[in-house]
């Protein structure tokens with residue numbers, strides 16, 4: 001490594017001159033002249049090269065990866081058939097393939113204002129401005145079930161007119177000034193991994209630019225004394241960690257979408273990663289950042305904390321691109337852990353597991369991460385394994401109540417040993433049975449793989465979605481029970497099979513993140529109603545139990561109809577006033593995050609209700 005270290009800082013500000021050769025190479029993205037949006041599945045989750053679940057002629061589901069072809073998952077097909085069953089009948093796995101890209105027609109871009117076009121040409125090189133069909137299709141949606149269904153049937157009504165790939169803060173500033181002058185809508189696009197409709201253009205009357213941030217991918221400096229790093233926020237999770245690790249530090253933010261999301265997206269949606277119990281959620285890691293708004297750039301001071309009025313960073317965190325575009329951020333980092341140990345445990349029931357979790361929280365000696373799966377998710381977890389081990393088979397078929405838990409520890413060896421002892425004592429007092437490090441290791445290796453199953457389900461006439469919330473310890477079990485019962489009752493009473501499971505993935509002194517995954521089959525009319533009904537039901541139940549609309553997925557337009565039940569009107573008005581001041585023409589990602597006045601008065605329908613109500617056959 002040839003890093004230049006001066007005043008505890010590695011690298012220089014806004015320059016690549018002092019950056020090591022390997023970092024310079026990364027800084028010149030795209031290294032292979034291929035932008036990220038070209039490498040990611042346009043109609044599904046993840047990297048086109050990484051994973052494919054296929055149904056073999058034998059009826060077994062197999063998984064194909066770049067290194068191994070068709071590894072069978074012997075229990076998964078049976079699990080899906082059995083669990084998505086009604087009245088004892090076994091569900092079949094019908095084929096419902098996606099449309100091909102070349103079969104999709106989209107409307108031509110709206111005419112561009114010639115003066116705006118001239119200004120763009122003076123700011124950007126031609127390679128940074130894209131209007132081709134592929135670029136427009138890959139920037140219209142995120143990765144929600146509605147998004148994927150619309151892509152798979154070729155329903156693209158409102159693609160952005162132009163995609164811009166800025167490479168510096170200055171370019172974003174010039175773009176924003178120009179867009180504001182010509183009343184052009186600007187939507188920041190990170191990894192596009194949101195599942196709440198947060199990046200979708202939803203107005204039809206103005207020219208729309210999607211600002212793909214992923215070429216802004218440099219770590220500008222690392223300060224090992226203050227343990228902070230200044231980073232361009234278009235960087236994707238793996239590139240960020242790779243760069244930080246060269247300086248012996250890590251951010252410690254590891255969402256399930258880590259491989260395909262950006263630092264800017266994390267900040268703009270208040271994201272949370274697996275290890276939040278130790279390193280905090282993204283808001284705890286963010287020290288300061290620059291936000292380019294239509295009326296100027298908002299900057300924050302660095303520093304450990306300040307009791308000097310409102311904490312301004314919280315006005316931008318979670319604002320989902322509606323107030324401006326974040327370009328660079330100073331983040332807290334931590335030294336690379338000396339020891340990383342992950343373990344599997346089995347609890348006799350979900351209640352035993354929750355009791356243990358609460359006692360661990362109260363002890364203040366926390367693991368880095370702890371995940372508890374309810375019995376349904378435990379069975380899914382065992383049935384999605386490649387090998388048909390006797391133990392896995394036994395668990396996935398016979399056991400009704402046990403719950404798998406994955407518990408991880410990171411830090412110095414001494415710290416890990418100390419934490420392990422305290423946590424293991426609590427676990428054994430609550431009836432947990434140790435499975436050793438093997439399930440923990442498997443979880444750590446495969447932790448980004450589960451979402452690929454969604455593409456398989458869509459290929460076979462099923463849909464799957466998630467709902468997550470932060471709920472108090474006292475409402476946790478009542479919410480879990482009611483949501484599962486109500487979801488299954490709702491669908492089964494209509495003759496539609498359904499399946500729902502849950503896990504707990506982040507803990508706080510006054511609550512936890514409870515995360516549901518639910519699935520059903522398309523109904524006979526092949527419309528989106530089952531999905532919207534399921535989503536509405538789950539969100540209503542979450543609010544009834546005092547849960548947050550979202551612990552980490554954000555609002556977009558999917559959660560807007562519930563916002564005035566979640567925050568008071570006073571706060572909605574405060575947000576609207578801020579928006580009027582920083583974005584008077586409403587060019588930044590309109591109709592997201594908060595209800596408009598017309599939606600609130602009932603003069604306009606919520607996008608949740610009007611977008612995509614009826615779907616043709618998949």
Ligand SMILES: Cc1cc2nc3c(=O)[nH]c(=O)nc-3n(C[C@H](O)[C@H](O)[C@H](O)COP(=O)(O)OP(=O)(O)OC[C@H]3O[C@@H](n4cnc5c(N)ncnc54)[C@H](O)[C@@H]3O)c2cc1C
Nearest residue numbers: 190191192193194198255256257262264265271272321326
């Ligand atoms: C399979 C799967 C698993 C997931 N797991 C997690 C998880 O564990 N934890 C979690 O927190 N989330 C998770 N998510 C949700 C999603 O990954 C997060 O919301 C993530 O933070 C979005 O980042 P992104 O870069 O993809 O942003 P995008 O989806 O591109 O954008 C999200 C919003 O942020 C805005 N935005 C993006 N970049 C900027 C910027 N530079 N300035 C201003 N606004 C910006 C966009 O306009 C949009 O409103 C998951 C999603 C999927 C599909």
